[in-house]
Amino acid sequence: MIVRFWGTRGSIPVALTSDDIRDKIVQALLKASGRSFASSEEASAFARDELGFAVKNTYGGHTPCVELDLGGDEYYVCDMGSGARPFGAHLLARQQGRPATVNIFVSHVHWDHIMGFPFFGPAYVPGTRIRIHGCHDVLEHAFRLQQAPPCFPVEFDQMAASMEFIQLTPGKTQVVGGLSVTPGLQLHSGDSYGYRFNVNGKSIVYSTDSEHKLENSDEAKRFADFFREADMVIFDAMYALADAISVKADWGHSSNIVGVELCQMALAKHLVLFHHEPANSDATLERLLNETRRFEELTREGPMLKVSSSFDGMEIEL
Amino acid sequence: MSLVSALDGNALIVGLKGRLDQDNCDAFRDELTPHLDTAARDHLAIVLDLSQLEYVSSAGLRCFMLAVKQAKTFNGRIVVAALQPMVAEIFQISRFDMLLNVFETVAAAKAGVATDASDQKK
Numbered sequence: 001m002i003v004r005f006w007g008t009r010g011s012i013p014v015a016l017t018s019d020d021i022r023d024k025i026v027q028a029l030l031k032a033s034g035r036s037f038a039s040s041e042e043a044s045a046f047a048r049d050e051l052g053f054a055v056k057n058t059y060g061g062h063t064p065c066v067e068l069d070l071g072g073d074e075y076y077v078c079d080m081g082s083g084a085r086p087f088g089a090h091l092l093a094r095q096q097g098r099p100a101t102v103n104i105f106v107s108h109v110h111w112d113h114i115m116g117f118p119f120f121g122p123a124y125v126p127g128t129r130i131r132i133h134g135c136h137d138v139l140e141h142a143f144r145l146q147q148a149p150p151c152f153p154v155e156f157d158q159m160a161a162s163m164e165f166i167q168l169t170p171g172k173t174q175v176v177g178g179l180s181v182t183p184g185l186q187l188h189s190g191d192s193y194g195y196r197f198n199v200n201g202k203s204i205v206y207s208t209d210s211e212h213k214l215e216n217s218d219e220a221k222r223f224a225d226f227f228r229e230a231d232m233v234i235f236d237a238m239y240a241l242a243d244a245i246s247v248k249a250d251w252g253h254s255s256n257i258v259g260v261e262l263c264q265m266a267l268a269k270h271l272v273l274f275h276h277e278p279a280n281s282d283a284t285l286e287r288l289l290n291e292t293r294r295f296e297e298l299t300r301e302g303p304m305l306k307v308s309s310s311f312d313g314m315e316i317e318l
Numbered sequence: 319m320s321l322v323s324a325l326d327g328n329a330l331i332v333g334l335k336g337r338l339d340q341d342n343c344d345a346f347r348d349e350l351t352p353h354l355d356t357a358a359r360d361h362l363a364i365v366l367d368l369s370q371l372e373y374v375s376s377a378g379l380r381c382f383m384l385a386v387k388q389a390k391t392f393n394g395r396i397v398v399a400a401l402q403p404m405v406a407e408i409f410q411i412s413r414f415d416m417l418l419n420v421f422e423t424v425a426a427a428k429a430g431v432a433t434d435a436s437d438q439k440k
Contacts, residue, residue, distance in 0.1 A: 214377045217340050240413035245380050257376050257412050291411045298404055299373070 007062030007083020060312025084116025
């Protein structure tokens with residue numbers, strides 16, 4: 001199975017500016033420090049091997065959309081943020097006209113998590129079967145509402161794919177195609193739900209838009225159980241801890257620190273930082289990743305927890 | 319966790335020892351309460367001496383924040399001082415070094431709160 005990140009930013013899509021690009025070029029030139037390259041291959045090797053991630057790459061700016069690629073004609077994806085547009089293009093290119101079934105798992109219906117659906121190409125292709133899973137009773141209403149006039153030119157019912165809304169129950173495990181899924185209630189305005197997926201002996205937790213109140217040890221234990229020994233936990237690490245529990249308390253998000261602590265409690269294997277603050281630059285996100293790894297090292301008492309930071313286009317094979 | 323305190327000029331120095339995490343947060347807050355009462359009554363600043371604190375979790379950091387908030391209700395002040403390297407790193411990574419007043423040594427903290435007290439009298 002491949003976990004493929006199509007959108008990793010929180011709240012609103014962002015893009016690099018001209019200034020951002022120029023700064024990256026300046027940093028690369030400084031790093032090259034007068035060196036010359038005989039070929040584009042040599043220059044590529046320099047960029048690949050000697051430049052930091054934030055100089056040679058970008059974390060990207062699409063809002064949440066994470067694919068669990070099990071192969072075949074049936075697809076599984078968490079949330080339909082703006083990353084759903086490139087995911088749809090990828091799906092259509094891979095299918096080459098063959099009909100597909102797309103299973104969508106919706107954490108909640110805030111706009112950044114459904115805004116990509118009207119731009120999801122497969123929804124306009126006859127023969128595509130789309131099954132939208134979630135725990136909110138307003139799930140269908142929200143998907144229809146964002147395409148209702150005057151907000152969007154194509155109404156939901158005009159899309160060619162067959163659509164089905166499937167209500168899931170928190171805490172109840174259900175088999176969907178080639179995987180089993182268990183939703184878990186999370187603290188967020190209007191509620192959100194995390195999903196624990198089990199596929200071929202591997203477990204992945206998708207837990208975004210989830211605030212953790214540190215005074216509630218029972219809740220921490222509940223989440224540790226939800227994350228228990230997961231192979232990967234995709235975690236809302238939008239804010240610094242100091243912000244998350246002071247000026248941004250009750251905003252419905254969490255921090256890298258709490259992500260490490262919960263994963264350590266749970267003996268999870270791999271923490272993936274997710275739902276990046278839109279104001280954070282690539283350099284800031286790279287620094288946060290390094291700090292998170294250091295925090296994990298400082299506080300480690302059991303096995304090592306691998307820490308990564310998600311970026312648009314990242315693939316992790318499990 | 320047992321807190322050790324000493325009065326030094328206009329500062330009440332309160333020392334923490336060991337670990338501060340989910341398991342002893344409530345005990346810490348309970349033990350700090352009489353010191354907060356003393357500070358409120360006698361117009362003292364509290365300097366939390368962390369030189370013996372080996373580890374602080376997110377829940378422990380939250381306790382510091384709550385104590386500072388509580389002190390503000392009586393116009394009081396709490397600062398932290400003499401962090402061990404590991405605790406200092408945790409403060410920096412969590413950005414608590416930007417939320418709380420952090421001093422390198424207890425002496426520097428005492429001087430800092432003394433200056434503030436002097437400014438308030440002007």
